[in-house]
Amino acid sequence: EAGVTQSPTHLIKTRGQQATLRCSPISGHTSVYWYQQALGLGLQFLLWYDEGEERNRGNFPPRFSGRQFPNYSSELNVNALELEDSALYLCASSRGDSSGANVLTFGAGSRLTVL
Amino acid sequence: RKEVEQDPGPFNVPEGATVAFNCTYSNSASQSFFWYRQDCRKEPKLLMSVYSSGNEDGRFTAQLNRASQYISLLIRDSKLSDSATYLCVVNMRYTRLSFGAGTTVTVRA
Numbered sequence: 001e002a003g004v005t006q007s008p009t010h011l012i013k014t015r016g017q018q019a020t021l022r023c024s025p026i027s028g029h030t031s032v033y034w035y036q037q038a039l040g041l042g043l044q045f046l047l048w049y050d051e052g053e054e055r056n057r058g059n060f061p062p063r064f065s066g067r068q069f070p071n072y073s074s075e076l077n078v079n080a081l082e083l084e085d086s087a088l089y090l091c092a093s094s095r096g097d098s099s100g101a102n103v104l105t106f107g108a109g110s111r112l113t114v115l
Numbered sequence: 116r117k118e119v120e121q122d123p124g125p126f127n128v129p130e131g132a133t134v135a136f137n138c139t140y141s142n143s144a145s146q147s148f149f150w151y152r153q154d155c156r157k158e159p160k161l162l163m164s165v166y167s168s169g170n171e172d173g174r175f176t177a178q179l180n181r182a183s184q185y186i187s188l189l190i191r192d193s194k195l196s197d198s199a200t201y202l203c204v205v206n207m208r209y210t211r212l213s214f215g216a217g218t219t220v221t222v223r224a
Contacts, residue, residue: 033211033212035214041216042202042214042215042216042217043159043202043214045211045212045213045214048211055211056211058211090158090159103149103161103164104159104161104212105161106158106159106160107158108157108158109158
């Protein structure tokens with residue numbers, strides 16, 4: 001069974017540009033979560049999607065946005081990139097979940113570098 | 116105050132030793148608790164869920180203290196392969212999982 005897949009693995013952008021990160025959940029999982037992990041820091045919650053709907057959003061500015069497609073894959077968009085957006089972006093999926101309490105399976109992450 | 120706080124460590128222990136560390140959470144309504152493990156530059160992976168009565172998984176023992184709002188992880192007979200960052204994870208129903216910043220454990224030969 002394929003795990004959570006993320007693309008691209010690495011992405012280099014310059015300040016002011018836009019970045020799009022993609023995530024495919026495990027087959028049968030309908031919830032997708034996005035986390036940011038800056039170097040040396042913990043995971044910061046970004047977004048949670050379940051059944052195509054945004055369930056919860058972390059304390060990030062509006063230039064961080066995303067969506068979940070009918071096939072449950074998801075996209076994270078970061079507009080007007082800033083240097084401090086450089087981080088590992090982790091996507092995780094879980095079975096259909098309205099409580100947010102399910103066990104998460106993470107992808108290997110997309111490392112975004114902003115120059 | 117952070118939702119989930121952990122001692123960052125590092126805890127440097129010899130092989131075979133026992134190491135234990137705690138994690139505190141701020142919201143008394145938290146309902147689900149987990150420990151995840153993250154190896155250097157890798158994604159987090161579930162180590163174990165934490166149940167109210169405490170639970171063991173091989174050399175790993177997790178405890179929950181709701182009155183004092185903390186969970187603990189104890190590793191017995193440490194192996195070199197136990198070297199990792201251990202993430203405490205807490206959830207309130209209908210909200211997302213909150214991760215602690217992690218406790219780093221280094222097991223030396």
